[in-house]
Amino acid sequence: MPRLSLRDPLPPVIEDADALDAYCGAVAAGSGPVALDAERASGYRYSQRAYLVQVRREGAGTALVDPIPIGDLTPLDDAIGDSEWILHAATQDLACLAEIGLQPRKLFDTELAGRLLNLPRVGLASLVEHYLDHSLAKEHSAADWSTRPLPEPWLVYAALDVEVLIELRDLIAADLERAGKTEWARQDFEALLSFAGAAPRKEPWRRTSGIHRARGRRALGLVQAIWEARDEIAAERDVTPGRILPDSSILEMARTPPSNLGELRQMKVMRNRGPRRFLSEWHDAIERALGMPEEDLPGSSPRRDGPPPPRAWAEKYPDAADRLGRSREVIAELAEKHDLPAENLLGPAFVRGLAWDPPDPISSESVGVVLAAGGARPWQIELTAASLATALLPE
Helix, strand or coil, rough: EEECCCCCCCCCCCCHHHHHHHHHHHHHHCCEEEEEEEEECCCCCCCCCCEEEEEEECCCCCEEECHHCCCHHHHHHHHCCCEEECCCCCCHHHHHHHHHHCCCCCEEEHHHHHCCCCCCCCCCHHHHHHCCECCCCCCCCCCCCCEEEEEEHHHHHHHHHCCCCCHHHHHHHHHHHHHCCHHHHHHHHHHHHCCCCCCCCCCCHHHHCCCHCCHHHHHHHHHHHHHHHHHHHHHHHCHHHHHHHHHHHHHHHHCCCCCHHEEEEEEEEHHHHHHHHHHHHHHHHHHHHHHCCHHHHHCCCCCCCCCCHHHHHHHHHHHHHHHHHHHHHHHHHHHHCCCCCCCCCHHHHHHHHHHHHHCCCCCCCHHHHHHHHCCCCCCHHHHHHHHHHHHCCCC
């Protein structure tokens, strides 16, 4: 399979307001939808800001915009206006684009559309192979895009990501139409317009890798204190937390906490210069956790607003477990019938929530009300509400 290459010459990176204004004029005069993409520096930086924005429109060509020196890209947003955006995996980029003044009024997500078509693989490279019979290299996807100047091979990679999107959009849209799923996609895309990023976790420190090895509330308190100290340092320096102190080092200090600064300095985790730079911060965090009253220490289980993990239902909540099993079977059958991944027909959280706390009385109408309140789209409610209501009724 031939490798995809740029059709147009690689444009210079736009780094100032004058160059941006010139391109905005071309975008405003162009036609059709606008392909956009953003590159972040996940794994290197604490923030999820965009370090490069790629744009393409018929009549305007491709632009590579550096938002760091420019800051506000509202002029580009104004130039695009109400025109449709084309994004791949929109939820990855919408939040960082909104930070710099870019907000879609209408969009088409090629990844989500691929899921609705039940394609086996929906990554951009896979869609390019499926629809355009070319391979698309993705070797720079995990690069440090905060690097300046950006190497030319990275820029070529970035430009290719938007050069293919307009053609892909039309081919995928035709398949959606043939499958009778155009309206489903429209509703899903419209729901994305209000996406503002994932909700912050209540206790993000519990995501520390290996935390199951921290036995007892005191050890958990140490994990929390050290994690929060690391997070504060990482945010201030805009460095991904794992580069400040690995999770494994947090666990080692929490399981065998040093009794004084000298012991901390001699620990294996402090042999590297990076963690050793913040010796006093780690010491202060450990001292705080060791001095906390027992009743103020975190519990072994995280606080939850919703139902407990389903693995505990069979033993403790058998009725809910039965409802969940029947509901999952219904969703799997409907997903197969309509040629959809089950999670796109209806998210697992909806199914768990209904099984845990079904409406009273149970009916297709009351189930539909619950689904709508949670953000399910009309097409999802139409396909699932009646069958779920039957599954939720006592046998």
